[in-house]
Amino acid sequence: MTINMNPEIQLDTNYYKVIGIRNLSEHTFVLSLPKSRFKFEAGQHVSLSISGDYQSREYSIYSAEEDENLEVLVKEVDGGYFSPKLKHLKIGDMVEVHGPFGKFGLDQKNKESNKHVFIASGTGIAPFHSIIKSTPNLDYHLIHGVRTIEEGYEREEYDADRLTLCTSRDKRGDFHGRLTEYLKKTNFDKNTCFYLCGNSDMIFDSMEILSDKGFGRENITVEVYF
Structure with a gap:
């Protein structure tokens, strides 16, 4: 295992530190991650998992292609397993990102x-x-x-x-x-x-x-x- 000393990304290029959580409503929020070298086309989605958790979920990318950060829009599902865990993440917590995936986008x-x-x-x-x-x-x-x-x-x-x-x-x-x-x-x-x-x-x-x-x-x- 190698360790990247970049303060924004650790352990592996798939792991990102949470750098922001922007609440849009009582149950909906934007999760912000450092974009680094992550490239995607608007309309694509990513798979997220939390460090130490075996489950993952797919979320469409919310941020623009040239934005400084990589962002996803999440709604906390009442009684759900994964979205409440995302809701309770704190700045500096680690998430794993895979992707981008999909061909949904502009004609x-x-x-x-x-x-x-x-x-x-x-x-x-x-x-x-x-x-x-x-x-x-x-x-x-x-x-x-x-x-x-x-x-x-x-x-x-x-x-x-x-x-x-x-x-x-x-x-x-x-x-x-x-x-x-x-x-x-x-x-x-x-x-x-x-x-x-x-x-x-x-x-x-x-x-x-x-x-x-x-x-x-x-x-x-x-x-x-x-």
């Missing part, structure tokens, strides 16, 4: 010619945060479905006229109701690329709605969280 061949509509539920917004922050001047519309406005994580980071926050349990968002109801009521340009990330029910329902509007599977890229 590069249509990057300039098409409009890009990102549809997310809950923490499914993470890869879109990375994509948007990594791609200046992108013609995008972000549709985020949450229960309350407090779950519109760091919504101030997006162009106000490009974000539609759909809140199902309060009226303080841009649209009161589920994001699927918003999709039903909204017309989209034919040259639109759709990207869906979140729970499976939302994704299947959204794909059916988009199909009814004339958009085929070739127009849609999907990342299912659970």
